Amino acid sequence: MTKRLAVFASGTGTNFSALNQAIKDRQxxxxxxxxxxxxxxAPVVQRARVAQIQTLIVDFHAYPTKAAAEEQILQKLKASQVEAILLAGYMRIVGPTLLRGYPHRILNLHPALLPNFPGRHGVEDALAAGVRETGVTVHFIDAGVDTGEIIAQRVVPINTDDTVTSLATRIHAAEHDLYPTVLQRLIDEGVF
Structure with a gap:
């Protein structure tokens, strides 16, 4: 049975496109x-149009509370029969409304080896710390910031001449492979 997914994204959408392509390529x-x-x-909106995937744009400033905005999202997810949510560069903390609506069914992709370097600047923070390696983490989300149960990680070495751009490029390549691999595993194991 085909699992119905929603992707939440805020930016360019490279992980959105990589996930969509991997789902097709890997069957x-x-x-x-x-x-x-x-x-x-956001450029991801155009990517969704090209892929003919329905889009819900949510202007959080148009709602009296975050919970009200998330209730609107939840209604759309349920109407679309979404079974699980994949965060892919979504730059908002998911609140209790969605966490209750999709318990243990929301994944996040983070550009660092959690618990190290949580938050928005995982790539920059790893470089600034002078560590020799960083990587990618796929985890279930909870009410914290990048604190949910870790499902899988992949190490990405940091080269002495790395810049944020060069390191981010290699991290994206790892993300584009790891996220669909984890998705396949969770489906195979009956978690999703």
Whole structure:
């Protein structure tokens, strides 16, 4: 049975496109049926249009509370029969409304080896710390910032001449492979 997924993204959408392509190429029994984005002009919105994937743009400033905005998202997810959510560069902390609606069914992709370097600047923070390696983490989300149960990680070495751009490029390559691999595993194991 094909799993119905939503991807939440805020930016360029490279992971969105990589996930969508990997689902097709690897014949993962899943389908991205909805993109949820919090920025109308984000490049990921155009990627979803090209892929003919329905998009929900949510302007959080148009709602009286975050919970009200998330309730609107939750209604759309349920109407679209979404079974699990994949965060892919979504730059908002998911609140209790969505956490209750999709318990243990929301994954996040983080550009560092958690618990090291949580938050928005994982690549920059790893470089600034002078560590020899960083990587990618796929984890379930909880109410904290990058504190949920870790599912899988992949190490990415840091070269002495790395810049944020060169390191981020290698991290993206690891993300584009690891995220669909984890998705396949969770489906195979019946977690999703």
């Amino acid at each position: 993962i029994p899943a389908e991205i049926v909805l993109l949820v984005c919090d920025h109308e002009q």
